[in-house]
Protein backbone atom coordinates (compact mmCIF):
# COMPACT_ATOMS: atom_id res chain seq x y z
CA UNK A 1 0.00 0.00 0.00
CA UNK A 2 1.01 3.60 -0.53
CA UNK A 3 -0.22 6.41 1.71
CA UNK A 4 -0.49 8.83 -1.24
CA UNK A 5 -3.31 6.74 -2.69
CA UNK A 6 -5.62 7.68 0.22
CA UNK A 7 -4.37 11.19 1.10
CA UNK A 8 -6.12 14.20 -0.40
CA UNK A 9 -5.26 17.90 -0.43
CA UNK A 10 -6.60 19.52 2.77
CA UNK A 11 -7.48 22.66 0.77
CA UNK A 12 -9.26 21.29 -2.32
CA UNK A 13 -9.43 17.48 -1.75
CA UNK A 14 -7.68 16.68 -5.03
CA UNK A 15 -5.14 13.87 -5.45
CA UNK A 16 -1.59 14.37 -4.10
CA UNK A 17 1.75 13.29 -5.48
CA UNK A 18 5.34 13.62 -4.33
CA UNK A 19 8.08 15.59 -6.03
CA UNK A 20 11.29 15.11 -4.01
CA UNK A 21 10.76 17.00 -0.70
CA UNK A 22 7.38 18.43 -1.64
CA UNK A 23 3.86 16.99 -1.80
CA UNK A 24 1.73 18.66 -4.47
CA UNK A 25 -1.93 18.53 -5.44
CA UNK A 26 -3.34 18.79 -8.96
CA UNK A 27 -4.46 22.37 -8.29
CA UNK A 28 -0.92 23.43 -7.32
CA UNK A 29 -1.18 23.52 -3.50
CA UNK A 30 2.10 22.32 -2.07
CA UNK A 31 3.22 21.00 1.30
CA UNK A 32 6.80 20.50 2.44
CA UNK A 33 8.11 17.29 3.93
CA UNK A 34 9.46 17.98 7.44
CA UNK A 35 12.80 16.43 8.35
CA UNK A 36 10.96 14.03 10.68
CA UNK A 37 9.15 12.65 7.60
CA UNK A 38 5.66 14.10 8.05
CA UNK A 39 3.79 16.67 5.97
CA UNK A 40 1.77 19.40 7.64
CA UNK A 41 -1.78 18.92 6.32
CA UNK A 42 -3.45 21.40 8.67
CA UNK A 43 -5.11 24.20 6.74
CA UNK A 44 -3.35 27.51 7.57
CA UNK A 45 -4.58 29.16 10.74
CA UNK A 46 -6.09 25.93 12.09
CA UNK A 47 -3.03 24.85 14.07
CA UNK A 48 -2.46 24.71 17.78
CA UNK A 49 1.25 24.94 17.29
CA UNK A 50 2.00 28.01 19.36
CA UNK A 51 2.16 26.23 22.68
CA UNK A 52 2.36 27.78 26.11
CA UNK A 53 4.84 26.43 28.67
CA UNK A 54 1.98 24.69 30.46
CA UNK A 55 0.88 22.82 27.39
CA UNK A 56 4.43 21.69 26.74
CA UNK A 57 4.65 20.36 30.30
CA UNK A 58 1.37 18.55 29.87
CA UNK A 59 2.53 16.93 26.62
CA UNK A 60 5.83 15.90 28.18
CA UNK A 61 3.94 14.37 31.11
CA UNK A 62 1.69 12.38 28.75
CA UNK A 63 4.63 11.19 26.66
CA UNK A 64 6.58 10.01 29.73
CA UNK A 65 3.57 8.37 31.36
CA UNK A 66 2.47 6.46 28.26
CA UNK A 67 6.04 5.30 27.60
CA UNK A 68 5.83 3.51 30.99
CA UNK A 69 3.24 1.16 29.45
CA UNK A 70 0.59 1.77 32.16
CA UNK A 71 -2.15 2.08 29.51
CA UNK A 72 -0.90 -0.75 27.27
CA UNK A 73 -3.93 -3.02 28.04
CA UNK A 74 -6.14 -0.32 26.51
CA UNK A 75 -4.38 -0.33 23.12
CA UNK A 76 -4.13 -4.12 23.28
CA UNK A 77 -7.93 -4.18 23.69
CA UNK A 78 -8.24 -1.98 20.58
CA UNK A 79 -6.03 -4.39 18.60
CA UNK A 80 -8.19 -7.38 19.64
CA UNK A 81 -11.41 -5.61 18.63
CA UNK A 82 -9.93 -4.60 15.26
CA UNK A 83 -8.82 -8.18 14.69
CA UNK A 84 -12.30 -9.47 15.58
CA UNK A 85 -14.32 -7.01 13.49
CA UNK A 86 -12.26 -6.26 10.38
CA UNK A 87 -11.82 -8.68 7.49
CA UNK A 88 -8.25 -9.92 6.84
CA UNK A 89 -6.38 -8.45 3.85
CA UNK A 90 -5.73 -4.82 3.04
CA UNK A 91 -6.49 -2.75 6.15
CA UNK A 92 -6.39 1.05 6.41
CA UNK A 93 -6.65 2.51 9.91
CA UNK A 94 -7.14 6.18 10.74
CA UNK A 95 -6.38 7.42 14.27
CA UNK A 96 -8.39 10.58 14.66
CA UNK A 97 -6.80 12.78 17.38
CA UNK A 98 -3.81 10.49 17.86
CA UNK A 99 -1.72 12.73 20.16
CA UNK A 100 1.89 11.54 20.00
CA UNK A 101 0.75 8.21 18.56
CA UNK A 102 1.72 5.98 21.46
CA UNK A 103 -1.48 3.93 21.31
CA UNK A 104 -1.51 4.11 17.50
CA UNK A 105 1.85 2.38 17.25
CA UNK A 106 0.99 -0.14 19.95
CA UNK A 107 -2.28 -1.37 18.43
CA UNK A 108 -0.86 -1.33 14.89
CA UNK A 109 2.06 -3.49 16.04
CA UNK A 110 -0.25 -5.84 17.93
CA UNK A 111 -2.61 -6.23 14.97
CA UNK A 112 0.33 -6.91 12.64
CA UNK A 113 1.53 -9.68 14.98
CA UNK A 114 -1.74 -11.53 14.34
CA UNK A 115 -0.69 -11.81 10.66
CA UNK A 116 -2.85 -12.12 7.57
CA UNK A 117 -3.13 -8.47 6.64
CA UNK A 118 -1.32 -5.57 5.04
CA UNK A 119 -1.74 -2.55 7.30
CA UNK A 120 -1.51 1.16 6.57
CA UNK A 121 -2.18 3.37 9.60
CA UNK A 122 -2.49 7.14 9.40
CA UNK A 123 -2.71 9.31 12.51
CA UNK A 124 -3.93 12.92 12.58
CA UNK A 125 -3.66 15.45 15.37
CA UNK A 126 -4.02 19.20 15.61
CA UNK A 127 -0.60 19.28 17.24
CA UNK A 128 2.44 19.40 14.97
CA UNK A 129 4.50 18.27 17.92
CA UNK A 130 2.31 15.14 18.20
CA UNK A 131 2.90 14.22 14.55
CA UNK A 132 6.65 14.77 14.87
CA UNK A 133 6.83 12.49 17.94
CA UNK A 134 4.66 9.88 16.24
CA UNK A 135 6.85 9.77 13.12
CA UNK A 136 10.04 9.55 15.17
CA UNK A 137 8.70 6.61 17.15
CA UNK A 138 7.25 4.87 14.07
CA UNK A 139 10.70 4.95 12.51
CA UNK A 140 12.23 3.66 15.76
CA UNK A 141 9.74 0.76 15.74
CA UNK A 142 10.62 -0.05 12.12
CA UNK A 143 7.26 0.68 10.48
CA UNK A 144 7.48 4.40 9.86
CA UNK A 145 6.16 5.35 6.42
CA UNK A 146 8.27 7.09 3.78
CA UNK A 147 5.61 9.07 1.91
CA UNK A 148 5.19 7.75 -1.63
CA UNK A 149 6.96 4.44 -0.99
CA UNK A 150 4.93 1.20 -0.95
CA UNK A 151 4.92 -1.16 2.03
CA UNK A 152 2.94 -3.94 3.75
CA UNK A 153 3.10 -2.38 7.23
CA UNK A 154 3.29 1.38 7.38
CA UNK A 155 2.39 4.06 9.91
CA UNK A 156 2.35 7.75 9.15
CA UNK A 157 1.43 10.78 11.28
CA UNK A 158 0.24 14.19 10.10
CA UNK A 159 -0.79 17.47 11.67
CA UNK A 160 -4.41 17.56 10.49
CA UNK A 161 -7.93 18.50 11.54
CA UNK A 162 -10.09 15.53 12.49
CA UNK A 163 -13.25 17.40 11.48
CA UNK A 164 -11.92 17.76 7.92
CA UNK A 165 -9.59 14.85 7.30
CA UNK A 166 -7.22 15.06 4.30
CA UNK A 167 -8.40 11.62 3.14
CA UNK A 168 -10.27 10.28 0.12
CA UNK A 169 -13.95 9.34 0.48
CA UNK A 170 -14.49 5.71 1.54
CA UNK A 171 -10.78 4.94 1.84
CA UNK A 172 -10.53 3.70 5.44
CA UNK A 173 -11.41 0.36 7.09
CA UNK A 174 -11.58 1.74 10.65
CA UNK A 175 -11.48 5.10 12.38
CA UNK A 176 -10.06 4.90 15.91
CA UNK A 177 -10.91 7.73 18.29
CA UNK A 178 -9.21 7.48 21.68
CA UNK A 179 -10.10 10.12 24.25
CA UNK A 180 -10.59 12.64 21.45
CA UNK A 181 -13.60 14.41 19.87
CA UNK A 182 -15.64 12.14 17.55
CA UNK A 183 -16.37 13.70 14.14
CA UNK A 184 -19.31 11.51 13.15
CA UNK A 185 -20.09 12.91 9.69
CA UNK A 186 -16.46 13.11 8.67
CA UNK A 187 -15.90 9.54 9.82
CA UNK A 188 -18.84 8.37 7.69
CA UNK A 189 -17.33 10.15 4.67
CA UNK A 190 -13.91 8.48 4.95
CA UNK A 191 -15.07 4.98 5.96
CA UNK A 192 -15.39 2.21 3.39
CA UNK A 193 -18.67 0.39 3.05
CA UNK A 194 -19.13 -1.64 6.24
CA UNK A 195 -16.19 0.10 7.93
CA UNK A 196 -16.02 0.58 11.69
CA UNK A 197 -15.60 3.36 14.21
CA UNK A 198 -13.84 2.34 17.42
CA UNK A 199 -13.97 4.72 20.37
CA UNK A 200 -12.19 4.69 23.73
CA UNK A 201 -13.51 6.76 26.61
CA UNK A 202 -12.84 6.84 30.35
CA UNK A 203 -15.25 4.73 32.42
CA UNK A 204 -16.99 5.64 35.69
CA UNK A 205 -14.36 4.07 37.92
CA UNK A 206 -11.42 5.54 36.02
CA UNK A 207 -8.77 6.84 38.46
CA UNK A 208 -11.26 6.66 41.35
CA UNK A 209 -8.50 6.49 43.98
CA UNK A 210 -6.86 9.63 42.59
CA UNK A 211 -10.19 11.49 42.53
CA UNK A 212 -10.86 10.50 46.15
CA UNK A 213 -7.55 11.99 47.27
CA UNK A 214 -8.21 15.17 45.31
CA UNK A 215 -11.86 15.57 46.40
CA UNK A 216 -12.54 16.55 42.80
CA UNK A 217 -16.05 16.79 41.45
CA UNK A 218 -14.92 15.76 37.94
CA UNK A 219 -16.75 12.60 36.91
CA UNK A 220 -16.30 10.42 33.88
CA UNK A 221 -18.75 8.66 31.60
CA UNK A 222 -22.03 10.14 32.71
CA UNK A 223 -23.84 9.42 29.47
CA UNK A 224 -23.08 7.12 26.54
CA UNK A 225 -22.73 9.17 23.33
CA UNK A 226 -24.99 8.57 20.33
CA UNK A 227 -23.41 8.48 16.85
CA UNK A 228 -26.07 8.87 14.14
CA UNK A 229 -25.32 6.83 11.03
CA UNK A 230 -23.56 4.13 13.05
CA UNK A 231 -24.89 1.01 14.79
CA UNK A 232 -23.06 -0.25 17.89
CA UNK A 233 -21.87 -3.83 17.33
CA UNK A 234 -19.61 -4.48 20.34
CA UNK A 235 -18.44 -3.02 23.60
CA UNK A 236 -15.91 -3.98 26.16
CA UNK A 237 -14.74 -2.54 29.46
CA UNK A 238 -11.00 -2.68 30.05
CA UNK A 239 -10.55 -2.46 33.82
CA UNK A 240 -7.44 -3.14 35.90
CA UNK A 241 -5.41 -1.58 38.68
CA UNK A 242 -1.95 -0.24 38.29
CA UNK A 243 0.58 0.90 40.89
CA UNK A 244 2.31 4.17 40.14
CA UNK A 245 5.74 3.54 41.64
CA UNK A 246 7.02 7.06 42.39
CA UNK A 247 6.16 10.74 42.75
CA UNK A 248 7.13 11.66 39.18
CA UNK A 249 4.79 9.05 37.70
CA UNK A 250 1.94 10.21 39.96
CA UNK A 251 2.55 13.84 38.90
CA UNK A 252 2.69 12.88 35.20
CA UNK A 253 -0.64 11.07 35.34
CA UNK A 254 -2.21 13.94 37.31
CA UNK A 255 -1.10 16.42 34.63
CA UNK A 256 -2.79 14.36 31.92
CA UNK A 257 -6.19 14.57 33.60
CA UNK A 258 -8.86 17.28 33.71
CA UNK A 259 -8.39 17.34 37.53
CA UNK A 260 -5.11 19.15 36.98
CA UNK A 261 -7.03 22.33 36.22
CA UNK A 262 -9.74 21.88 38.84
CA UNK A 263 -8.08 20.77 42.06
CA UNK A 264 -7.70 22.69 45.32
CA UNK A 265 -4.19 23.32 46.68
CA UNK A 266 -5.01 21.00 49.57
CA UNK A 267 -6.02 18.10 47.30
CA UNK A 268 -3.01 18.60 45.08
CA UNK A 269 -0.64 18.54 48.08
CA UNK A 270 -2.20 15.37 49.37
CA UNK A 271 -1.78 13.60 46.04
CA UNK A 272 1.69 14.86 45.22
CA UNK A 273 2.92 13.93 48.72
CA UNK A 274 2.30 10.24 48.03
CA UNK A 275 5.29 7.99 47.25
CA UNK A 276 3.20 5.40 45.42
CA UNK A 277 -0.44 5.13 44.43
CA UNK A 278 -2.56 2.25 43.18
CA UNK A 279 -5.31 3.41 40.82
CA UNK A 280 -8.09 1.78 38.83
CA UNK A 281 -7.91 2.24 35.07
CA UNK A 282 -11.30 1.83 33.42
CA UNK A 283 -11.85 2.43 29.73
CA UNK A 284 -14.99 1.82 27.70
CA UNK A 285 -14.22 0.55 24.20
CA UNK A 286 -17.12 0.68 21.74
CA UNK A 287 -17.28 -0.55 18.15
CA UNK A 288 -19.79 0.89 15.68
CA UNK A 289 -20.48 -0.30 12.16
CA UNK A 290 -21.12 2.30 9.46
CA UNK A 291 -24.70 2.04 8.20
CA UNK A 292 -26.89 2.57 11.28
CA UNK A 293 -29.99 4.76 11.10
CA UNK A 294 -29.18 8.38 10.26
Ligand SMILES: C[S@@+](CC[C@H](N)C(=O)[O-])C[C@H]1O[C@@H](n2cnc3c(N)ncnc32)[C@H](O)[C@@H]1O
Pocket residue numbers: 096097098099100101102103124125126127130160161162163177178179180181
Ligand atom coordinates in the same frame (compact mmCIF):
# COMPACT_ATOMS: atom_id res chain seq x y z
C1 LIG B 1 -6.78 13.54 25.31
S1 LIG B 1 -5.80 13.64 23.85
C2 LIG B 1 -5.72 11.93 23.37
C3 LIG B 1 -4.54 11.64 22.48
C4 LIG B 1 -4.35 10.17 22.09
N1 LIG B 1 -5.50 9.67 21.33
C5 LIG B 1 -4.12 9.31 23.32
O1 LIG B 1 -5.05 8.60 23.74
O2 LIG B 1 -2.99 9.34 23.84
C6 LIG B 1 -6.91 14.36 22.65
C7 LIG B 1 -6.19 14.74 21.37
O3 LIG B 1 -7.15 15.20 20.43
C8 LIG B 1 -6.52 16.22 19.67
N2 LIG B 1 -7.55 17.07 19.01
C9 LIG B 1 -8.54 17.80 19.58
N3 LIG B 1 -9.27 18.45 18.62
C10 LIG B 1 -8.72 18.11 17.42
C11 LIG B 1 -9.02 18.45 16.05
N4 LIG B 1 -10.03 19.25 15.73
N5 LIG B 1 -8.25 17.91 15.08
C12 LIG B 1 -7.21 17.08 15.39
N6 LIG B 1 -6.90 16.73 16.66
C13 LIG B 1 -7.63 17.23 17.66
C14 LIG B 1 -5.70 16.99 20.68
O4 LIG B 1 -4.66 17.75 20.08
C15 LIG B 1 -5.16 15.85 21.56
O5 LIG B 1 -3.90 15.39 21.15
Ligand SMILES: [Zn+2]
Pocket residue numbers: 009010011012013014025026027028029
Ligand atom coordinates in the same frame (compact mmCIF):
# COMPACT_ATOMS: atom_id res chain seq x y z
ZN1 LIG C 1 -5.22 21.41 -3.42
